[in-house]
Amino acid sequence: MTNPTVPVEEKIDLEKKEDVQTYKSTDDIKVPDMIIDQIIGQEEAVETVIKAAKQRRNVLLIGEPGIGKSMLAKGMAELLPPEELQDILVYPNMEDNNNPLIGALPAGEGKKVVNTYRIKAKSKDEKRNLLMMLVIGGILIAGVLTTQYLAAIIAAGIVLLIIMQMRPKNNMLVPKLLVNNEGKNMAPFVDGTGSHAGALLGDVRHDPYQSGGLGTPAHDRVEPGMIHKANKGVLYIDEIGTMKMKTQQELLTAMQEKKYSITGQSESSSGAMVSTDEVPCDFVLVASGNLQVLEGMHIALRSRIRGYGYEVFMKDSMKDSPENREKLVQFVAQEVKKDGRIPHFSSEAVQEIIHEAQRRSGKKDELTLRLRDLGGLVRAAGDIAKEESAPAVTIDHVLTAKKLARTLEQQIADRYIDQRKTYSVFESDGSKVGMVNGLAIIGDRSGILLPIAAEAAPAQSKDEGKIIATGKLGEIAKEAVQNVSAVIKKNTGTSITDHDIHIQFLQAYDGIEGDSASVSIATAVISALENVPVDQTVALTGSLSVRGDVMPVGGVTGKIEAAAEAGMKRVIIPDSNMADVLIEEKYKDKIEIIPVKTMSEVLENALSGTEKDRLVTKMKKITGKVPKDIIPTINNPTTH
Ligand SMILES: Nc1ncnc2c1ncn2[C@@H]1O[C@H](COP(=O)(O)OP(=O)(O)OP(=O)(O)O)[C@@H](O)[C@H]1O
Numbered sequence: 001m002t003n004p005t006v007p008v009e010e011k012i013d014l015e016k017k018e019d020v021q022t023y024k025s026t027d028d029i030k031v032p033d034m035i036i037d038q039i040i041g042q043e044e045a046v047e048t049v050i051k052a053a054k055q056r057r058n059v060l061l062i063g064e065p066g067i068g069k070s071m072l073a074k075g076m077a078e079l080l081p082p083e084e085l086q087d088i089l090v091y092p093n094m095e096d097n098n099n100p101l102i103g104a105l106p107a108g109e110g111k112k113v114v115n116t117y118r119i120k121a122k123s124k125d126e127k128r129n130l131l132m133m134l135v136i137g138g139i140l141i142a143g144v145l146t147t148q149y150l151a152a153i154i155a156a157g158i159v160l161l162i163i164m165q166m167r168p169k170n171n172m173l174v175p176k177l178l179v180n181n182e183g184k185n186m187a188p189f190v191d192g193t194g195s196h197a198g199a200l201l202g203d204v205r206h207d208p209y210q211s212g213g214l215g216t217p218a219h220d221r222v223e224p225g226m227i228h229k230a231n232k233g234v235l236y237i238d239e240i241g242t243m244k245m246k247t248q249q250e251l252l253t254a255m256q257e258k259k260y261s262i263t264g265q266s267e268s269s270s271g272a273m274v275s276t277d278e279v280p281c282d283f284v285l286v287a288s289g290n291l292q293v294l295e296g297m298h299i300a301l302r303s304r305i306r307g308y309g310y311e312v313f314m315k316d317s318m319k320d321s322p323e324n325r326e327k328l329v330q331f332v333a334q335e336v337k338k339d340g341r342i343p344h345f346s347s348e349a350v351q352e353i354i355h356e357a358q359r360r361s362g363k364k365d366e367l368t369l370r371l372r373d374l375g376g377l378v379r380a381a382g383d384i385a386k387e388e389s390a391p392a393v394t395i396d397h398v399l400t401a402k403k404l405a406r407t408l409e410q411q412i413a414d415r416y417i418d419q420r421k422t423y424s425v426f427e428s429d430g431s432k433v434g435m436v437n438g439l440a441i442i443g444d445r446s447g448i449l450l451p452i453a454a455e456a457a458p459a460q461s462k463d464e465g466k467i468i469a470t471g472k473l474g475e476i477a478k479e480a481v482q483n484v485s486a487v488i489k490k491n492t493g494t495s496i497t498d499h500d501i502h503i504q505f506l507q508a509y510d511g512i513e514g515d516s517a518s519v520s521i522a523t524a525v526i527s528a529l530e531n532v533p534v535d536q537t538v539a540l541t542g543s544l545s546v547r548g549d550v551m552p553v554g555g556v557t558g559k560i561e562a563a564a565e566a567g568m569k570r571v572i573i574p575d576s577n578m579a580d581v582l583i584e585e586k587y588k589d590k591i592e593i594i595p596v597k598t599m600s601e602v603l604e605n606a607l608s609g610t611e612k613d614r615l616v617t618k619m620k621k622i623t624g625k626v627p628k629d630i631i632p633t634i635n636n637p638t639t640h
Pocket residue numbers: 038039040041042064065066067068069070071072238288331335369370371372373375
């Protein structure tokens with residue numbers, strides 16, 4: 001299917017602040033030509049890159065995956081002042097075969113020089129071949145005339161061998177074009193991500209025949225590195241901290257010297273004997289990665305970037321404002337154009353993408369900037385529309401795509417829920433002592449139910465009770481119980497030190513983040529200590545401060561949706577997270593959301609049965625020791 005195309009002059013140009021509201025489909029929106037103008041939501045990073053490009057400075061971009069780091073690096077290459085691009089040639093060195101010579105020529109000249117050498121070599125070879133044929137022919141004719149056939153054949157063979165050995169190999173004198181910039185008018189962009197030392201710094205191939213003089217000449221075995229191909233342009237390296245220290249050190253040397261000779265990288269190879277003259281490598285380094293990457297980064301390399309460049313911490317979300325929503329309209333138009341196979345999006349379909357951007361940010365009044373993932377949704381919706389041969393992508397296509405294009409984590413979460421239901425790992429009705437339906441996040445935003453079981457027994461040791469936590473999140477559990485032991489005592493008057501407390505995360509799998517489980521753990525422990533059942537129709541999330549306040553956590557939308565999927569009727573979340581809740585319409589009637597500020601409110605809502613009243617009365621009795629802020633909430637719990 002071909003996309004309908006509005007003539008360029010009739011398109012809405014957002015850069016000129018034209019009114020975007022009038023657009024019917026993304027076909028009406030003009031996509032900027034320059035990559036730097038296509039970058040959405042990273043204004044500070046864009047400004048820095050523009051500044052860095054003017055001065056040819058290095059840049060370190062730190063941020064989440066898929067937010068536009070490599071796009072910025074490409075944009076920078078487009079912006080670099082158009083310097084004289086060069087072709088680099090490597091010539092044989094007659095005096096020292098293992099030290100090939102380097103020559104730089106204006107772009108486009110390199111190929112011509114190589115061709116001239118080739119033609120010369122060819123004509124020399126042809127002349128010599130002709131001469132050889134004449135000499136051998138003469139010997140053979142003489143042999144025929146003197147009837148000395150055998151002697152003539154042997155003589156011709158010997159002459160042939162001698163000439164072959166003595167013949168200078170003209171081909172060997174032809175230089176090799178290392179870097180070819182013919183026809184290029186933009187600074188090069190080279191992505192060196194994940195490349196090993198040879199690919200990055202250049203290499204000399206091994207030649208098993210080099211000792212016999214029969215092999216490929218040294219200069220012909222020289223291969224340029226990415227640092228050389230990026231000469232006068234941008235060298236982009238993602239996840240720079242994963243690169244070997246030695247390679248980072250060499251990279252630093254190349255950056256400082258702006259030239260770097262090529263040698264064989266493998267010590268046992270004949271290439272290691274070869275070392276060329278210095279090859280120009282005047283590149284701008286754009287390094288990137290997430291915060292952890294800094295740990296693996298060579299200190300001197302980082303300091304070089306800091307001293308002669310800029311460091312930028314990129315955003316993963318932007319304010320949900322009318323201007324930023326317009327930028328997302330441009331984003332959808334860009335992705336459609338880039339893909340080239342999917343139809344344009346109707347304005348309603350774009351609205352749904354914007355709504356999803358809101359949801360995915362997981363934060364109040366923000367839009368996600370993890371645009372690679374959002375682009376995935378655009379393409380999935382486009383594919384569905386294309387399959388149906390629809391002229392444009394509609395809101396229904398986007399909704400279907402959201403269902404189909406579920407992330408791996410979301411699919412895993414669904415399967416866990418099914419499995420756990422089948423094996424009754426958790427319950428979604430009735431009440432149970434020491435069992436809590438906690439909530440966690442897997443991947444970056446998929447919620448998952450995390451059942452937690454606690455048992456309390458009188459301490460076996462006379463001195464002090466123990467906290468025994470099993471399951472993959474054991475450490476978190478121990479820490480959480482230690483942190484909240486004061487809160488438990490404050491709420492129940494019971495000291496956990498008189499008990500051995502066993503906690504288990506039931507069937508917790510790798511990749512589950514359990515940081516926000518402390519409210520759930522405390523509830524399970526209190527329930528077990530006090531023998532008060534927990535309502536199994538409630539799911540919980542929240543982080544507990546040592547004072548007993550419920551602190552905000554990440555991913556509430558995903559967690560609430562997971563609770564609803566698992567059949568929970570109510571979900572307790574931190575009050576301060578209420579503004580982040582953007583659950584899908586279909587879940588709204590399924591689950592009641594209860595915002596809480598303190599542990600007492602959690603207990604009021606999570607515990608059940610007559611025993612709860614006993615505990616509340618007990619809590620009230622000890623409220624003399626409880627800070628004032630808890631008293632009113634115990635008497636007057638907030639339920640929504
Ligand atoms: N800020 C942005 N503006 C416009 N498009 C974006 C932006 N961020 C990501 N994209 C889209 O996502 C794609 C991937 O982005 P890019 O490769 O730049 O991400 P990245 O941050 O370099 O990720 P990684 O670190 O995983 O390589 C881009 O080609 C573009 O389509």
